Amino acid sequence: MSDHGSTAPLDGVSFVMPVLNERAYLEHAVASVLRQQLEVPAELVLALGPSTDGTTELAQRLAADDDRIRLVDNPAAHIPVGLNRAIRASRYSTVIRVDAHSELSSGYAARALETLERTGSANVGGVMRAEGRTPFQKAVARLYNSPIGLGGGAYHGGATEGEAESAYLGVMRRDVLDEVGLFDETIRRGEDWELNLRIRRAGHRVWFDPRLSVTYWPRESWLRLARQFRATGAWRGELVRRYGRRNGIRYFAPPVLVLLLGLAIVVGILQLTGMLDGIASLVASAVYLPVAAYALLDVAVALAPGGGSIRQRLWTLAVLPTMHLSWGIGFIGGVLSGARDTVDASRLGTRNTPLP
Template sequence: MSFVMPVLNEHAYLEHAVESVLAQDVDVPTELVLALGPSTDGTTELAQRLAETDERIRLVGNPAAHIPVGLNAAIRASRYATIVRVDAHSELSPGYAARALATLERTASANVGGVMHAEGRTPFQKSVARLYNSPVGLGGGAYHGSSQEGEAESAYLGVMRRQVLDEVGLFDETIRRGEDWELNLRIRQAGHRVWFDPDLSVTYWPRESWTRLARQFRATGAWRGELVRRFGRRNGLRYFAPPALVLVAALALVLGALQLAGVITVTVSWVASILVYGPLALYVLLVMGVALAPGGGGARQRLWTLLVLPTMHLSWGIGFLGGVLRGARDTVDASRLGTRNTPLP
């Protein structure tokens, strides 16, 4: 079993992620292949020290620093029949690998994934994590909290049969975000099964600051827009909600300017206000309801929710519209650049 992990500026998270991989108890040989990007926070040196302490850890280079390039380099360097994608910002639950292997065999699937359970330490990160775990935050994909096992559109991270990867090709290196969705599309088009198992759980640590979160979501939205350009309606309808919100907000600004200038009639203004301001008012109520709902944490976490939820939706929507109109081009997730060297407790 080969665990593959692209790594860039993850000094604060890498050791925890590696420990969760090496602690997996399975009855087959294992290895962990780290694809190292050009980190600036000491991540490369940490990875080298970890590799010196355990012969199961192997290192390959990823000078381009792009996730699919790193994944492909790690997969090509791997030796075993099962590929387990791991994120340096995540930690596998105990028994994850053994359960995934059993599910692969039981369901005759090509790729198996489970639940991405976000966690946080600061009030800001806890607010983001709560929204990650909520269908209101990220649109209700199965891996954000569904309890229903079955065939799926995609899989979070994924435990994959190497034979199927060789058959359909590895990750598309022209796609910087959403590369897992596109790979799973090819797997399904080739007649193989992608499976969701809610008993598989991965802890995910969201971005630690508002600016990094906004950058991450804008980049992710841009690449989803690119995927819509390439694959059209194969993308689910839920992906179109954030850009719709952006368009309504833009219309509200235009309508407000026209009303202030007095260039539209009272009747037109009244009807337009209902059609434009109405949905925005409902969205504001939704955000406030989420912030005040039970389980929202302390006062600081609830206040952050009032900012974080629209930031996630608007940043993603703005990126999506840009990706649809002009393509994602060279958009990168700038939130992964220049992180601080601050270890976690």
């Protein structure tokens, strides 16, 4: 393990990957890293959380078969802690973050290094292209790739290269990471956005290159998806508490939907019980309009061309409001009381469907 406090990183690439309960995905993710063709030395550092599904044993076997793979422990299991442990253990001057639920496209690393050099940026990212296997996962993936699903961030399908607010995963200069202090370990979700904020505040550039593509496999079940989005929303709420309006306006749409739906329920109860009638009831009924419009949007998205099989379209009807409402509920809680110890409980599950 290198001591970067006294030794400068060597010229090369360190891929870093936090791993927890990813037996069904890890081997494919690792293979996509090891297939990258580079003219400089490379390594893959896996930060292993306390998995319960055999992931650790699989990682050990993979490391035994390829000396480019190195293992570090991440007993806390939290993503930013694991990333920092992997980065501190890494040896090279460029750090590429990868995820066990993702697969790098061919040539990804080489193109990223070229973009990093060409633009003089500190961090470069590309497009996250979600894919699925089951009708449920395909429905989730379609919404991930849609501006309606996740709000239109550049890395969900942008086509124009240029400076960006954040970067998906990220190809980063190690000296800049050391300068700004690595990932904030008090943030459990949204740690990449916060890191990129500090990078930009320090006068460096974050860059989006649509030629860079990463395949992402979403959660496999409705409950795991809801847990993931509630946790992500809670931590975005925490980031709003810390950084206020520096958060984009799109992050406020799901909590507004939650508040409107809650208000519509209250108005409906008051009308049914006769506590609200007459002109007041008529005026209050206006709250149903945006809720009805959202319901029509949900149906339109499910019926739109490219929606897949009937089962996938039915799942779309359930997945879109699940994503928005779970995220919005988490966001409101995060803003009001902070995210505290909220974790992505979906990562703790052990039932995964193996990749083909």
